[in-house]
Amino acid sequence: MKLVSAAILATxxxxxxxxxxxxxxxxxxxxxxxxxxxxxxxxxxxxxxIIWDLGTTAVSSKVTSEDSCxxxxxxxxxxxxxxxxxxxxxxxxxxxxxxxxMLGMMDCREEDFTAILSNVRIDVADQVAQPSYQGxxxxxxxxxxxxxxxxxxxxxxx
Amino acid sequence: xxKIILCILVGxxxxxxxxxxxxxxxxxxxxxxxxVLGHYQPYFGAFKSSITSANFFLAKQGSNDPKAxxxxxxxxxxxxxxxxxxxxxxxxxxxxxxxxxxPRDVKSACIEYRNYLAELPVKSISLVYASGFLxxxxxxxxxxxxxxxxxxxxxxxxxxxxxxxxxxxKDNKFVYIFKGITGGYVSRFSDEPFxxxxxxxNEDELRNMWEYELDLDETQISLLLAHRFELRNVxxxxxxxxxxxxxxxxxxxxxxxxxPVLQRKYPWVLPIDVITALADFEPSIITSFKRRPSRQQxxxxxxxxxxxxxxxxxxxxxxxxxxxxxxxxxxxxxSEKKQLIEVLLDYFSYLEIRQDSLTKIQLKQRQELLVAxxxxxxxxxxxxxxxxxxxxxxxxxxxxxxxxxxxxxxxxTQLKVRGSYYDxxxxxxxxxxxxxxxxxxxxxxxxxxxGLKRIxxxxxxxxxPDNTQLDGDQSHAWTxxxxxxxxxxxxxxxxxxxxxxxxxxxxxxxxRTVYGLLTTRLQTHHHNIDTGYLGAEIGAVIKPVNWWRxxxxxxxxxxxxxxxxxxxxxxxxxxxxSPHWDVRVTLEKSQDTSFTxxxxxxW
Numbered sequence: 189m190k191l192v193s194a195a196i197l198a199t200x201x202x203x204x205x206x207x208x209x210x211x212x213x214x215x216x217x218x219x220x221x222x223x224x225x226x227x228x229x230x231x232x233x234x235x236x237x238i239i240w241d242l243g244t245t246a247v248s249s250k251v252t253s254e255d256s257c258x259x260x261x262x263x264x265x266x267x268x269x270x271x272x273x274x275x276x277x278x279x280x281x282x283x284x285x286x287x288x289x290m291l292g293m294m295d296c297r298e299e300d301f302t303a304i305l306s307n308v309r310i311d312v313a314d315q316v317a318q319p320s321y322q323g324x325x326x327x328x329x330x331x332x333x334x335x336x337x338x339x340x341x342x343x344x345x346x
Numbered sequence: 347x348x349k350i351i352l353c354i355l356v357g358x359x360x361x362x363x364x365x366x367x368x369x370x371x372x373x374x375x376x377x378x379x380x381x382v383l384g385h386y387q388p389y390f391g392a393f394k395s396s397i398t399s400a401n402f403f404l405a406k407q408g409s410n411d412p413k414a415x416x417x418x419x420x421x422x423x424x425x426x427x428x429x430x431x432x433x434x435x436x437x438x439x440x441x442x443x444x445x446x447x448x449p450r451d452v453k454s455a456c457i458e459y460r461n462y463l464a465e466l467p468v469k470s471i472s473l474v475y476a477s478g479f480l481x482x483x484x485x486x487x488x489x490x491x492x493x494x495x496x497x498x499x500x501x502x503x504x505x506x507x508x509x510x511x512x513x514x515x516k517d518n519k520f521v522y523i524f525k526g527i528t529g530g531y532v533s534r535f536s537d538e539p540f541x542x543x544x545x546x547x548n549e550d551e552l553r554n555m556w557e558y559e560l561d562l563d564e565t566q567i568s569l570l571l572a573h574r575f576e577l578r579n580v581x582x583x584x585x586x587x588x589x590x591x592x593x594x595x596x597x598x599x600x601x602x603x604x605x606p607v608l609q610r611k612y613p614w615v616l617p618i619d620v621i622t623a624l625a626d627f628e629p630s631i632i633t634s635f636k637r638r639p640s641r642q643q644x645x646x647x648x649x650x651x652x653x654x655x656x657x658x659x660x661x662x663x664x665x666x667x668x669x670x671x672x673x674x675x676x677x678x679x680x681s682e683k684k685q686l687i688e689v690l691l692d693y694f695s696y697l698e699i700r701q702d703s704l705t706k707i708q709l710k711q712r713q714e715l716l717v718a719x720x721x722x723x724x725x726x727x728x729x730x731x732x733x734x735x736x737x738x739x740x741x742x743x744x745x746x747x748x749x750x751x752x753x754x755x756x757x758x759t760q761l762k763v764r765g766s767y768y769d770x771x772x773x774x775x776x777x778x779x780x781x782x783x784x785x786x787x788x789x790x791x792x793x794x795x796x797g798l799k800r801i802x803x804x805x806x807x808x809x810x811p812d813n814t815q816l817d818g819d820q821s822h823a824w825t826x827x828x829x830x831x832x833x834x835x836x837x838x839x840x841x842x843x844x845x846x847x848x849x850x851x852x853x854x855x856x857x858r859t860v861y862g863l864l865t866t867r868l869q870t871h872h873h874n875i876d877t878g879y880l881g882a883e884i885g886a887v888i889k890p891v892n893w894w895r896x897x898x899x900x901x902x903x904x905x906x907x908x909x910x911x912x913x914x915x916x917x918x919x920x921x922x923x924s925p926h927w928d929v930r931v932t933l934e935k936s937q938d939t940s941f942t943x944x945x946x947x948x949w
Contacts, residue, residue: 277719
């Protein structure tokens, strides 16, 4: 199972070599997104404002505050992980407010949204079709998704 | 003294300032805008700021003396130090109205402020209400925040102006309630992106949200943004019932409204109070409103739009009687196939929150649904938006009701005063249509020697029929209530303390329900009357038209010491479609038979 999961991630990672080289950073490995605690007990999060993305500066103590981890792509990575069900379902549908927000966060041009999402959709469809996909953690699925996104959104934010 | 200072100040300021300095400092310091900028609250005939950060104030007594703070502010701006302009851009805008400060291009001169505004090209502002839910004491009354609409590709990317307590993660619900009520937390405004809140409320807590867009012009928006900047490192007092999100946001809106949003000072403030106050007293400020349904609500709304045949196919698929390809083959139209899959995806996302996780089979089913959806064309299924009663059209939370009771043994007149919020016959949002959440419910009676007949400190009734019969979508009905009441229904001047609860099941639809509960009650000792009871309650509520609502309740209770039983049957009806008043008629048979007519005013 782990081997297959690794294969999915490796394939996705290879596809995005260009994007990674450009940014030279993996939000999950370098910024600690994977280690972040996402409070599913929304009550505490709702009452308090101790959150993982307070404004544009403060971040969770488990996330490094290096400048390289405060860019829009890292914000996008966090958005994908936190909103993963919505992002994935809307990608399957090919439209929706979450994927629109995601591409907006990536500073993609609106006229490119459809084309980028179509390509992301193809890549993510391959990921989802893998038998081992259901066994992956949300973090691993999000990372694979993000990799597919950056591979197809290399021109965004340019 | 202050007039002398003012004369000195205006003499030192520019000629333009001098020409308009006819307004006294006393007057300026007492304006609503200045009090909002310092967050000054009335405090035993004087003022006290709810801000706890001492360095926010420039005057030594600035936290409780608005005029001293105003003078200190004018002096600070007079020094012409850029730092002051950059730290207090809202105070600058305020003083500029009275020409008590030299005009400067603050936006250009202050780098941090300039960057802040560059990130917030706000087009409009919406008041967002997250409806309450009974599953958590801290969330029963809802939440309010401001959304700064940036006009970007998605509203999820908008920013917010949100207020809340800073709660250490280790504090559990009970600690939170105690410290929240007693002022044990500090609080602050925060500035998360809107998707953070939509994730919490719509997805994690499955609560509907309502958005009310406000009619604010560019100047008003600039002032709010400038004050938001001033508050970025400032902490406040926090009291769950008084200085909460609703109070602070209503107070804040006083910065851009001629009158205080909350005209009356309650002992407590609920988020719904702010919504209804705007709807009642400032209706023109609300330009539009819309619902942002929770994932659970989306699932229900969409499931109800499916045909009975498709609903049956879904049940078969979930129970593994038929495969996905088989049920998809049973649907002819491509649009229906999309609908079927999207409803199931909503169901699994809802279920994942409800159950904390999905079973292996459910995970497999969700995966094959996704694969199937990917294989279909681009474009979401089409759905009809369901029209539902918005929060500002529900019955108001506070109640005063005058009733007369005719009984076989005489009659009595009762006066009921309720602090909040709604009962089973209220005009209410659909998700709480048969439930009740009452606090501080006082009933006075002329038959009681001391006047007070009963106090229900808390009365919560969670009566919710299941919306579907799908696995995992079932919930239980429950009740909890405590306070002081007569030891029996027939006695007078016999108050005892009590606590009671019930557990059961509700069935029905959006405008009707039947339910059954097993109940228990403990009460303090009074003569030879039992102190412990076990019983049952069955009831029905119907709300067929907007002006008539009816409820039938049958109870039976057994005293644990005496083994004496008591039964009652009660039929209550509410007439009126108004959010502000109704007439209630009740026929009740227990040890005595009574007929009650009451008129209630809600505000």
